[in-house]
Amino acid sequence: MRLINTTTLTLELFPGDVPFDYAILSHTWEKEEVTYDAMQDLEAARTKAGFPKIEKACQVSREAGLDYVWVDTCCINKSSSSELSEAINSMYRWYRNSKLCFALLSDLDPRAKTKEYWLSRCRWFTRGWTLQELIAPTDVVFLDRDWTRRGSKLDLVDDINSITGIDHDILKDAEGLPLVSLARRMSWAANRKTTRIEDQAYSLLGVFDVNMPMLYGEGHKAFKRLQEAILTSTTDLSVFAWQAQSASLYEGLLARSPDEFAHCRTVLQTRSQFQFQGEITLTNKGIKISPTLGHYQDGMYVMDLHCHHTDANGKPKPIGIYLSHKMDAYYRYRAHILFTRFEAISDEPFSGSNEAFSRTIYLAASRNSRQLSLMQVSPNTRRIKFKFPAFVRIRDVHAVPSAFCPSRAQFQYDDFDHFFGFVRFAIEGVADTNKKDSEHERCLPTAPIIVVVKVDKDLKARSGLFASSDFTEVERERGLINPLDEVDRLGPLGEPRTLSMVTRKGLQREIQRIDVSFLNGRVESYVVWPQVIPARGRSTIEVNLTRIKEGSNTVAGRAWTWLDDMAKTENDQIPSAVKDIIAKERELVKLSRRVTEKVPHR
Numbered sequence: 001m002r003l004i005n006t007t008t009l010t011l012e013l014f015p016g017d018v019p020f021d022y023a024i025l026s027h028t029w030e031k032e033e034v035t036y037d038a039m040q041d042l043e044a045a046r047t048k049a050g051f052p053k054i055e056k057a058c059q060v061s062r063e064a065g066l067d068y069v070w071v072d073t074c075c076i077n078k079s080s081s082s083e084l085s086e087a088i089n090s091m092y093r094w095y096r097n098s099k100l101c102f103a104l105l106s107d108l109d110p111r112a113k114t115k116e117y118w119l120s121r122c123r124w125f126t127r128g129w130t131l132q133e134l135i136a137p138t139d140v141v142f143l144d145r146d147w148t149r150r151g152s153k154l155d156l157v158d159d160i161n162s163i164t165g166i167d168h169d170i171l172k173d174a175e176g177l178p179l180v181s182l183a184r185r186m187s188w189a190a191n192r193k194t195t196r197i198e199d200q201a202y203s204l205l206g207v208f209d210v211n212m213p214m215l216y217g218e219g220h221k222a223f224k225r226l227q228e229a230i231l232t233s234t235t236d237l238s239v240f241a242w243q244a245q246s247a248s249l250y251e252g253l254l255a256r257s258p259d260e261f262a263h264c265r266t267v268l269q270t271r272s273q274f275q276f277q278g279e280i281t282l283t284n285k286g287i288k289i290s291p292t293l294g295h296y297q298d299g300m301y302v303m304d305l306h307c308h309h310t311d312a313n314g315k316p317k318p319i320g321i322y323l324s325h326k327m328d329a330y331y332r333y334r335a336h337i338l339f340t341r342f343e344a345i346s347d348e349p350f351s352g353s354n355e356a357f358s359r360t361i362y363l364a365a366s367r368n369s370r371q372l373s374l375m376q377v378s379p380n381t382r383r384i385k386f387k388f389p390a391f392v393r394i395r396d397v398h399a400v401p402s403a404f405c406p407s408r409a410q411f412q413y414d415d416f417d418h419f420f421g422f423v424r425f426a427i428e429g430v431a432d433t434n435k436k437d438s439e440h441e442r443c444l445p446t447a448p449i450i451v452v453v454k455v456d457k458d459l460k461a462r463s464g465l466f467a468s469s470d471f472t473e474v475e476r477e478r479g480l481i482n483p484l485d486e487v488d489r490l491g492p493l494g495e496p497r498t499l500s501m502v503t504r505k506g507l508q509r510e511i512q513r514i515d516v517s518f519l520n521g522r523v524e525s526y527v528v529w530p531q532v533i534p535a536r537g538r539s540t541i542e543v544n545l546t547r548i549k550e551g552s553n554t555v556a557g558r559a560w561t562w563l564d565d566m567a568k569t570e571n572d573q574i575p576s577a578v579k580d581i582i583a584k585e586r587e588l589v590k591l592s593r594r595v596t597e598k599v600p601h602r
Contacts, residue, residue: 001094002036002075003068006058011039011075012068021099022068023061026133026140027053028106028123029195033073053104056147064100085214092132092206096174101137103130108144115151119159128194128203135166135174136206164188165265178209181269181307182230183238186261200257201226209233220256224366227254231280231287238267238307241319244335250324251335252366253287266310267319276306286329286362293323294356300324302339304356309340328403328492329364383540384411384453384461386423389547393428395445398487400424401494411453420454420503421494424487427516427524446516448484451528452506453543461530463543464506467514513548524548 002013003022032049045051054071061069076087095101105122112118124130134140140153153160157171166188169176177185185207194200201222202214210229215222230239241264242255255261269275281288292304301323308316320339323330386409388394399405401421404413413419426445447468455461468484481489481498490498513527525548533540 001070001090002077003070004054004058004075006061006067006069009042009054009058011036017097018068020068021066022070023057023064023066023100023102024070024095024098024137025053025057025072025104026095026101026124026130027071027104028127028130029073030106036074036077037079039074057102060102060143060147061100066099070094070098081214088202088214089205089211092136095133095136095206096138098137100141101133101139102141102143103133104143104145104147105150106145108142108150110144110146110148112144115156115159118150119156120163125163126191126193128189128192128199131164131189131192132203132206134160134164135170135177138173177207181238181264181267182208182234182236183241183261183264183267183307186239186242186255186258187264187267189258190262191259198222204258223257224254228282228365231282235275235277235280236269236307237276237291237303237305238264238269238319240303240321240332241267241305241307241338242335243338246336248335249333250326250367251332253330253332253363254365267307268310268316270306270308270316270318272306276304282365283362286364288360288362290358290360292356292358293361294320296322296339300333301330323363325402325405325492326364329362331364331367382413382415382419382455382459384419384421384455384543385409385540386451386453386543386545388425388545392547394425395428396448397423397425400483400487400490400499401492403492415457417457418454420452420499422450422452422483422499422502422506424448424450424483427518446518448487449514449516449526450483450502450506451543451545452503453530453541454503454507455530455541459532459539459541461532461541461543462507463528463530464503464508464512465514465526465528465545466506467516470505470514 001018002011003018004010005012006023030050030053034045034048034050034054038045038048045054050073054074057069057071061067072087072091077083103124105118105124107121107123108118119125134153137153142150142152142156144150153171157168160166160171161168167180167184170180186204189200189204189207192200194203196216197219198214198216201212204226205211208226208230210226210233212225212229218225227239240253242260243263244251244256245260276291278290279288292306294302294304296302302320303323305319305321308318310316317340321335322333322337322339324333325331388409394409397409399409399411399421400423404411404419404421409423411419411421426448428445449465449467451463451465453461453463480501481495483490483498483502489495512529513525516524516526518524526545527548528543528545531542531544533542
């Protein structure tokens with residue numbers, strides 16, 4: 001640490017921690033500040049407009065009985081990148097260890113009398129570096145431009161709190177800083193200005209007790225690196241509670257600047273036995289984490305941040321963020337808003353969600369231009385939609401490859417030479433469609449079923465399906481993954497051998513019809529086929545799954561109407577084998593006269 005001798009005004013270097021008391025000056029930079037190089041020649045330094053500031057700092061320090069003072073303009077050799085990096089990483093500690101810290105408010109008129117007025121108008125309270133210079137010292141003495149004492153941090157706690165948002169307890173004693181939520185600490189830095197954009201991050205190292213090298217020229221990446229450094233030593237998920245300053249559909253999980261935390265002044269960590277204590281790992285695929293998630297809509301989730309706002313009545317309002325699964329990671333969805341519509345507050349994780357679950361996922365740290373292009377729908381984008389019967393409930397849906405599945409039953413991909421994938425699911429049926437809605441007897445779910453699809457470059461599509469009874473131990477012995485039981489092991493892009501095997505098995509039947517058994521003994525039959533539908537200049541492949549009810553000679557409700565329409569039209573998309581099934585079912589229905597149009601509510 002390099003200090004100014006308050007008597008000789010010369011610089012002296014002290015390696016390691018300084019063993020004696022010293023003063024420190026906090027100020028905003030003005031014209032012709034005296035630099036380290038200028039201080040090598042005191043006579044030349046005296047000609048600079050900023051030298052009286054050095055002289056007055058030494059005078060104030062001597063009057064306080066201190067022999068040394070630190071001033072950032074001249075006590076750091078900024079031409080040495082290593083010294084600059086060491087100084088920035090040590091600065092919070094230097095302020096913390098100082099015996100006296102005085103803040104020069106160079107724009108404060110000595111005639112200003114009302115403290116609330118002059119405090120709120122001083123430029124010192126708007127600068128990025130002065131945040132840690134306010135928090136770290138035990139006390140801060142404020143001086144006006146005539147170097148007259150106007151009060152101290154401990155005297156003006158209430159006024160400083162109203163201006164900066166910094167907690168009263170932290171202004172009185174910064175030892176409790178680690179207990180303040182990350183989002184709340186970030187909010188203190190919101191809307192503060194720095195000359196260099198990188199200093200938005202570098203000025204906060206001490207506030208978050210992290211260290212990182214200085215890379216001037218990296219721009220906004222500095223703030224991203226700061227958040228990554230914070231994540232290596234915390235389980236506080238409030239660091240994700242920022243809000244984009246403009247409407248944004250997809251973003252990474254890390255904020256672009258402290259300004260996006262401006263709304264977080266009331267954010268507190270949730271103190272509960274269920275609060276997040278998991279591992280957070282930075283990887284080449286993103287931020288690896290196992291959070292509590294809840295289903296929001298198809299392809300979208302809500303992630304519980306285990307923190308809450310406190311409203312005007314002191315009532316906590318839990319906070320979550322929207323996520324969307326795109327490509328091989330999860331992205332922040334609608335980053336300009338937070339999820340707060342929890343039904344109740346309790347000690348249970350993700351309160352208010354009936355489908356809360358924990359899953360290891362990768363959160364995209366940021367969104368680059370290539371990733372953005374992959375998310376957008378281009379003229380070459382193709383869609384594969386899976387259409388399930390409206391009168392049965394589909395559950396436990398899992399699509400592979402999930403990276404190309406923006407919703408639970410739809411693939412979206414670019415103009416690949418070939419694309420193949422599958423959707424695994426289970427079915428909950430209705431026992432008897434002739435009963436009243438209130439008397440519907442739900443069947444127990446089926447064992448897993450897989451519908452597969454293969455599309456060539458010329459949009460020639462094939463589809464098929466199979467049930468768990470079709471999968472033998474032969475594939476297992478060959479070292480292939482069983483997609484029905486181990487689908488979670490297949491990554492976001494799928495596993496090539498398994499995808500090939502599943503597609504081949506699903507397409508090998510001559511007639512695409514299978515019998516599905518429910519756990520209560522009920523049996524139903526299903527047929528499947530693809531259909532190409534032009535839409536807005538882009539082609540969509542619909543993979544239709546239709547139920548044919550066994551044992552009653554009927555085709556239930558909407559399925560009958562749809563099949564009847566298909567049989568009456570010449571549609572080349574429907575295989576002849578399927579048309580034969582439709583025709584036979586129609587004849588059985590006509591003979592039995594038991595067709596019903598009633599469809600149970602979903």
